[in-house]
Amino acid sequence: MKSYKDLPSDAGSNIIGQVAAQSTRVQKRLASVKHTVAIMSGKGGVGKSSLTANLATALTLKGNTVGVVDADINGPTLAKMMGVRNATLEYSQTGVKPATTALGTKLISMDLLLAEDDAPVIWNAHTQKDAFTWRSTMEVSALREFIADTEWGELDYLLLDLPPGTDRLPNLAELVPDLGGVVVVTIPSEVSQLIVKKSVTMAKDILKIPIIGVVENMAFYICQHCGEEEPLFSAEESLNGAFQQAILGSIPFDPRLARASDNGTLYLDEYPDVPASKALIGVAEKIQAFFQGDTK
Ligand SMILES: Nc1ncnc2c1ncn2[C@@H]1O[C@H](COP(=O)(O)OP(=O)(O)OP(=O)(O)O)[C@@H](O)[C@H]1O
Ligand SMILES: [Mg+2]
Numbered sequence: 001m002k003s004y005k006d007l008p009s010d011a012g013s014n015i016i017g018q019v020a021a022q023s024t025r026v027q028k029r030l031a032s033v034k035h036t037v038a039i040m041s042g043k044g045g046v047g048k049s050s051l052t053a054n055l056a057t058a059l060t061l062k063g064n065t066v067g068v069v070d071a072d073i074n075g076p077t078l079a080k081m082m083g084v085r086n087a088t089l090e091y092s093q094t095g096v097k098p099a100t101t102a103l104g105t106k107l108i109s110m111d112l113l114l115a116e117d118d119a120p121v122i123w124n125a126h127t128q129k130d131a132f133t134w135r136s137t138m139e140v141s142a143l144r145e146f147i148a149d150t151e152w153g154e155l156d157y158l159l160l161d162l163p164p165g166t167d168r169l170p171n172l173a174e175l176v177p178d179l180g181g182v183v184v185v186t187i188p189s190e191v192s193q194l195i196v197k198k199s200v201t202m203a204k205d206i207l208k209i210p211i212i213g214v215v216e217n218m219a220f221y222i223c224q225h226c227g228e229e230e231p232l233f234s235a236e237e238s239l240n241g242a243f244q245q246a247i248l249g250s251i252p253f254d255p256r257l258a259r260a261s262d263n264g265t266l267y268l269d270e271y272p273d274v275p276a277s278k279a280l281i282g283v284a285e286k287i288q289a290f291f292q293g294d295t296k
Contacts, residue, residue: 022141022144022145022148023144023175025148025149026144026147026148026175026176028148029147029148029150029152030147030158030176030178032152032153032154032155033067033152033154033155033157033158034155034156034157034291034294035156035157035158035180035181035291035294036157036158036160036176036178036179036180037157037158037159037160037179037180037181037182037183037212037287038071038159038160038162038169038172038179038181038182038183038209039051039052039055039159039160039161039162039182039183039185040162040168040169040182040183040184040185040199040203041162041164041184041185041186041192041195041196041199042164042165042166042195042196042198042199042202043164043186043187043191043192043195043196044164045164046185046186046187046192046196046217046218047185047187047217047218047251048161048162048164048185049070049072049077049078049081049161049261050081050217050257050258050261051183051185051215051217051251051280051283052068052078052159052161053068053078053081053082053261054257054267054268054280055159055183055280055283055284055287056068056082056105056107056157056159057082057101057103057105057266057267057268057269058268058280058281058283058284059156059157059159059284059287059288060101060103060104060105061103061268061269061281062284062285062288064156064157064288065104065153065154065155065156065157066105066106066155066156066157066158066159067098067105067106067107067108067150067152067155067157067158067159068082068105068106068107068108068158068159068160068161069107069108069109069143069146069147069150069158069159069160069161070107070108070109070110070111070161071143071146071160071161071162071163071168071172072110072161072162072163073110073139073142073143073163074110074139074163075163076109076110076111077111077261078107078109078111078161079099079107079109079111079112080111080261080262080264081261081264082099082101082105082107082264082266083101083102083263083264083265083266084099084100084101084107084112084264085111085112085264087099087100087112089112089113092151094151095148095149095150095151096108096149096150096151097150097151098150098151098152099112101266102266102269103266103269106152106155108146108150110142136171139171140171140174140175143171143172143175144175147175147176157287160172160176166195166198166199166202169182169199169202169203169207169209170202170206170207173207173209179209180210180291180294181209181210181211181212181287181290181291182203182209182210182211182212183212183213183214183215183248183283183287184196184199184200184203184211184213184214184215184243184245185214185215185217186214186215186216186217186239186243187216187217187218187219187232187233188216188218188219188231188232188233188234188235188239189233189234189235190234190235190236190237192233192235193235193237193242193243196214196243197242197243200214200243200245211245211246212246212248212286212287212290213245213246213247213248213286213290214239214243214245214246214247214248215247215248215249215250215251215283216239216247216249216250216251217251218232218233218251218252218253219232219250219251219252219253220232220250220252220253221252221253222252222254222275229252232253246286248282248283248286248287249279249280249282249283249286250279251276251279251280251283252275252276252279253276254271254274254275254276256270256271256274257276268280268281
């Protein structure tokens, strides 16, 4: 299949010009962002969005100005998790103002643009069968617009919550060429580790993007009655053995965290002293330490 770059004529659409103009806008917007961090995992459902929401809150609580891009265009969850689903976006000549959480973290998400609760994202095409061909291109375009057209202002950190799939990072790397680093999320199951290792290879060896480290989520469960730590999954290989990357932390499963996500309340603010919060704050500190000395 030919890409738009191979077409002899663009039928007057100036598609290459449009993409170039948008890319320039992305670069201009990112000039006021100190550090961009992608939260990724080839695997679905391991807690990427929950960690993004909580790490953004942790970095905000530490006095940073933080923005979040919900890069999951088809399955956006962050507006709900961060309690800003009812926000009304304000548009101006220079872009759209992001939603802001109770603590001041900024967020842009496709969810904020959909009028109805149960409305899916449908890419316009002649038929939905044709839409399949365009979906990936449209997703990248939507993401490019999110970054370029949002009035982020000066940010210390811009976190990008990626959807599952090993192929997501190359798309992002093309949009954000000087991505500061990647946080890789896994759970202690061999199935997860198998897929997540592929994402690490993609980031490190193929795209040459710095890996900040690996976070193990839902690492264990703390019994509410006796306080014992119980494993939730069964991976035998240690994280160090499986990844040979910096381990940023192990976050226990905490039903209150899942509830906070569902209720749109800020878990770290509600439960600052519980083990999962302490582990999340530890991860945020390691992210900060990773960029220490980086004077952009
Ligand atoms: N440490 C945790 N303790 C309790 N619940 C958790 C924890 N981490 C994640 N969850 C819950 O697990 C579910 C999946 O998490 P989440 O949506 O963050 O995963 P994801 O990797 O972003 O999924 P997707 O691949 O679909 O984007 C959510 O209901 C979330 O609240
Ligand atoms: Mg998610």
